[in-house]
Amino acid sequence: MSSLNSAVRSHAEAVSVSRTIDYIGLFVFFFVVCGSYHIHAMLTMGDWDFWSDWKDRRLWVTVTPIVLVTFPAAVQYFLWERFRQPWGATVCVLSLLFGEWINRYFNFWGWTYFPVNFVFPAILVPGAILLDTILLLSASYLFTAIIGAMAWGLIFYPGNWPIIAPLHVPVEYNGMLMSIADIQGYNYVRTGTPEYIRMVEKGTLRTFGKDVAPVSAFFSAFMSTLIYFMWHFVGRWFATVRFIKQS
Amino acid sequence: MKLLKNWSMVSLLAAVAATSVYAPTATAHGEKSQAAFMRMRTIHWYDLKWSKEVVKVNDTVEISGKFHVFEGWPQTVDAPDSAFLNIGIPGPVFIRKESYIGGQLVPRSVRLEIGKTYDFRVVLKARRPGDWHVHTMMNVQGGGPIIGPGKWITIEGSMSEFKNPLTTLTGQTIDLENYNLENTYFWHAFWYVFGLAWMVYWCRRPVFLPRFLLVNAGRADELVSGTDRKVGMAFAAATMVIVVFAMSTANSKYPITIPLQAGTMRGMKPAAEEKSVVAVKVEDATYRVPGRAMRMKLTMTNNGDKAVRLGEFYTASVRFLNADAYKDTTGYPEDLLAEDGLEVSDNSPLAPGETRTVEVQASDAAWEVYRLADIIYDPDSRFAGLLFFFDADGKRTITQIDAPLIPSFM
Ligand SMILES: [Cu+2]
Numbered sequence: 096m097s098s099l100n101s102a103v104r105s106h107a108e109a110v111s112v113s114r115t116i117d118y119i120g121l122f123v124f125f126f127v128v129c130g131s132y133h134i135h136a137m138l139t140m141g142d143w144d145f146w147s148d149w150k151d152r153r154l155w156v157t158v159t160p161i162v163l164v165t166f167p168a169a170v171q172y173f174l175w176e177r178f179r180q181p182w183g184a185t186v187c188v189l190s191l192l193f194g195e196w197i198n199r200y201f202n203f204w205g206w207t208y209f210p211v212n213f214v215f216p217a218i219l220v221p222g223a224i225l226l227d228t229i230l231l232l233s234a235s236y237l238f239t240a241i242i243g244a245m246a247w248g249l250i251f252y253p254g255n256w257p258i259i260a261p262l263h264v265p266v267e268y269n270g271m272l273m274s275i276a277d278i279q280g281y282n283y284v285r286t287g288t289p290e291y292i293r294m295v296e297k298g299t300l301r302t303f304g305k306d307v308a309p310v311s312a313f314f315s316a317f318m319s320t321l322i323y324f325m326w327h328f329v330g331r332w333f334a335t336v337r338f339i340k341q342s
Numbered sequence: 343m344k345l346l347k348n349w350s351m352v353s354l355l356a357a358v359a360a361t362s363v364y365a366p367t368a369t370a371h372g373e374k375s376q377a378a379f380m381r382m383r384t385i386h387w388y389d390l391k392w393s394k395e396v397v398k399v400n401d402t403v404e405i406s407g408k409f410h411v412f413e414g415w416p417q418t419v420d421a422p423d424s425a426f427l428n429i430g431i432p433g434p435v436f437i438r439k440e441s442y443i444g445g446q447l448v449p450r451s452v453r454l455e456i457g458k459t460y461d462f463r464v465v466l467k468a469r470r471p472g473d474w475h476v477h478t479m480m481n482v483q484g485g486g487p488i489i490g491p492g493k494w495i496t497i498e499g500s501m502s503e504f505k506n507p508l509t510t511l512t513g514q515t516i517d518l519e520n521y522n523l524e525n526t527y528f529w530h531a532f533w534y535v536f537g538l539a540w541m542v543y544w545c546r547r548p549v550f551l552p553r554f555l556l557v558n559a560g561r562a563d564e565l566v567s568g569t570d571r572k573v574g575m576a577f578a579a580a581t582m583v584i585v586v587f588a589m590s591t592a593n594s595k596y597p598i599t600i601p602l603q604a605g606t607m608r609g610m611k612p613a614a615e616e617k618s619v620v621a622v623k624v625e626d627a628t629y630r631v632p633g634r635a636m637r638m639k640l641t642m643t644n645n646g647d648k649a650v651r652l653g654e655f656y657t658a659s660v661r662f663l664n665a666d667a668y669k670d671t672t673g674y675p676e677d678l679l680a681e682d683g684l685e686v687s688d689n690s691p692l693a694p695g696e697t698r699t700v701e702v703q704a705s706d707a708a709w710e711v712y713r714l715a716d717i718i719y720d721p722d723s724r725f726a727g728l729l730f731f732f733d734a735d736g737k738r739t740i741t742q743i744d745a746p747l748i749p750s751f752m
Contacts, residue, residue: 110548113550113552117545117551120549150602151602151604176557177557178549178550178553178565179553180544180553181544181566181574185537188537189534192530207433208435208469208470210518210519210523212523215526215530216530218530218533220533221581221585224536224537224540224578225581225582228575228581229578231570231574232571232574232575232578234566250581250585253589254588256588256589256592256593257529257588257591257592258522260593260595260599261596263599263600263602264511264514266508266511267511268447268508269447270447271447274600274603276602277449277603279518281438281449282434282437282506283434283437284428284429284433284436284437284438286428286430286431286432286479286487287487289451289481289487290449290450290451291426292483293604296601296604296605307601
């Protein structure tokens, strides 16, 4: 820190340098997370988030929170442990959504002309706010992993339902019953995505009949807790200050 | 500081890279790169008809015909137990209004039976102006896309005129081009601003260095005030209240919803097939590399009651015609049609009961252009195709052939 102290001559200057570092730091942080989290998201949930006819009440609901709780867990640790900042999950999902929207708007719509109402990403902010506020209020990683990650998984489906419900209205299409989302997938030809690779409405929860969505959400919440734990340790590993202490 | 700026650039580049790595496939011209045996020995598309070559936005084009699921389906490709009748176009330049196999609407994957022939029909509605190469296509799970012949279709007009109306079972009429769009934007914008507000609340104060120093000094507890906690509680409570409110509003606005419809459709009805009346034995077949020609020696027996002549050899969407016996009038894509590419050493009518051995030569640049000649480099160098015989009245009988192919380099 001595080099920094010698570079500034007054308190006001120190404040302004510190503020500049804040802005650049936030900028860098936002885009580094955007890049890496977005690649992670595309590799893990991929098509589930790309297309409305993959956003079902079993697998999409289960997979998305589980694979996306990863970065928030690690970043929450880093920001809370080192800076006592409770917005690790929020910054993650905001940067991810930023990247996703750029991709969907410019690549899917602007370049390939898929309508945006077919290729929009999932809403993630409610879960992130709950994760962050629970960490802030409890100041406990264990509590956040259990209750926070639970809430993250549980709120995903209700949080998205306002934009999904209109697409699940039934239609009789040339003698077959289809949801609007199914028709979007049928109408807007995806030459590289044949129908059979669509992973929807599959699984062993059939015995629950109509109430599969809550069951999927609970399963997802439970798994999110486990994954949160794992990625919490990833965060610990990345957030080490060993090399700072050495210098 | 310079380091930080460099890092800003790096992070920006990383983000740009991440957003651009995936875009849905915009090209549909994989037809030539697909292994020749896949095209020769899986699905044979024939009797294809394209209703129009030039259409206006909102008009429809119909592609119809037959496809035969080849008996000698290669072992390296999974059987078509889960197959999807697709269309090869560069993105949704057309929308697929309807598609049928054997008269049954097939919006989902189906099970096809090896050895059967099916009628199919695809109705496309023009959406985006341009010249587009439109291919018939069958996706087979475990086998990949099997691409049929492609034809150029021109769309005229303006995409802004395109409409995709739909009437739901609850009685609303909607336009799928923009249905639910405002609602999607609204909720995404709302939550984005909400998340930003949470960050702004914290980032108005010093973000990194001073806090880092205090945490290191063991004074972390001073960094979170009572007000911060109250604001945190308010954000958490507001999140839950808004989600519950938005969900119940959606439920009352859309009381009737169904899950996504999925699952393989079975029981596709094959087309009624007439048994072939000409038996053909392939004595030998060679591909002459310099001449871009395939030569085969066939022993043909006419078991029917009318004299027939060989009019066409079809393989992998390429049609070699014997101009004396048969002419195409369907507007088949020129690059796939050798109008006089089939020479038969003796193509006088083959009388009922007669057996004759002939030399047949199928030559055209298509062997090279469509890389069909690559079959000789395949691990199982067999070729396959269909022979079309015609009687004096133009009535047709189809015989399938499947035999080893020997290359000749001289
Ligand atoms: Cu093409």
